[in-house]
Amino acid sequence: MAAKTDPTPSNAGDAGGVGAAEDAGAAEDAFDDADYPAYTMGRAAEMIGATPGFLRALGGAGLITPLRSEGGHRRYSRHQLRIAQRARELVDQGTPIEAACRIITLEDQLDEALRANEQLRARASAQD
Template sequence: MSLDRLDDPDHPAFGMGQAVDLLGVTPAYLRNLDAAGLVSPARSEGGHRRWSRAQLDRIVALRELTEHGHTLASAAAILDLRADLADERARHAATTEERDRARRERDTARDERDVARRELGSTRGEEPQG
């Protein structure tokens, strides 16, 4: 067994007892989240539920939102929208970086072109152009 999986937030490392202890919830609460399709844990070969750290984080966030008056459905929608927003922000940042890199390359190419033109003009005895 590779211990690298323990660093993976999506690796289903926590059984029911561990999840209940870590989260301070009942097994029924976790089963209800699974039945509602709000958090779908992996299953062991024996059919036991196994949660990942990312899923435990989602459960914590669901609880916090419901404690602030949201229904489970609206809490799940909020979390999904937050995830979508984070994905779009990351995509935007990557696109912005790509654009900026392309602009730097363009500017470098223009500078090199201008230097080459000046050098070519000076070898021909022409006046430098500004």
């Protein structure tokens, strides 16, 4: 569930020309990319109605692994925030954080197994 490793386009310091056009394209791609680590810890916590400590606990439990900026600050993607939001919902219902992380992991594994099963059924139907 880790995000991409380099959120900065390679030519981010270019002042114009082709580099600027490429930067604009990279920026548009980042807006559309659910895995782009766009949110600071404070903003991410605010968005899901949790504390920064809650996000750190999710990281410690291995549920989400935020990217680190060059300065060492945690950065979260929209995908990671959806996972953190689900964990917060479970914890708010009284589920211990470790159990919430396990539940979410199992839900993800089940979803993946169901997708794989559906693909196998589609292939089998196509062969008939």
